[in-house]
Amino acid sequence: MHAELWPGFILHSRQLGEDKLILQLLLPELGRLSAVVRKRQGKQRLALQPFQQFSLQLTGRNELKTVKSIDEAAPAFMFSGKVLYSGMYLNELVCRLWPDNLAAEQLFAVYLHSLQQLSLVQQGSAELEPCLREFEFALLTELGQPIDWQHDALGNAISSNSCYQWQTELGFVPAVKGYSGEQLLHIGLGQWHNADVRRCAKQLSRQLLAPLLGSKPLASRALFAAE
DSSP states (O other): OOOOEEEEEEEEEEEETTTEEEEEEEETTTEEEEEEEEOOOGGGOOOOOSSOEEEEEEEOSSSEEEEEEEEEOSOOOOOOHHHHHHHHHHHHHHHHHSOBTOOOHHHHHHHHHHHHHHHHHHHTSSOHHHHHHHHHHHHHHHTTOOOOSSBOTTSOBOOTTOEEEEETTTEEEEESSSEEHHHHHHHHTTOOOSHHHHHHHHHHHHHHHHHHHTTSOOHHHHHHHHO
8 A cells, every 4th residue: 555645534443552552544535444553652642532634644455554654634523422422423333334445435525524513513503413314314325225305115206295114125115104204305305493303314214224233232322321
């Protein structure tokens, strides 16, 4: 691998010996990958934290890369409370669901936008749930499971007066009870003003993510439960 500079975010880190860390990184062209970095000491010490964009040089031909250099590319997003847990949730979803070494140009852009939205939530100028749902649905799209909010599995327009069930690989199927067509249309248009719409979106995202995540619970969800 050429030692060129890459923009990237740290999704997760764990200790390796006394002076090294194994980082889970998200980069646009290289996707999600693992890399070993030696911690700086003294005046050159660098906070290797999530929610901050770095500029990195990576070396190595194996799956586990080595960080040749790492420098701050932008100030860190400062989160606390539920916003912090939400950022950790985004990171955990990417770590769990995005395949190793798969290019992630669009996902990287979506992730950065979501951090910017979380920053607005932290400042009190945006709502949390729409930010989470939009990231979940965008991630599903990038994973090859896009949602057609306008048409059902038969190609007919979603009706605001009908109900639908979601069927994997098919989409929305008309049903006696299920997701409200009116709420699905609102979700597709990004209209989050109604609590029922937000509730519908959360139930749907849980349903779609469940088979991908498997039986292992998300650690970040436990943080919300402990609030």
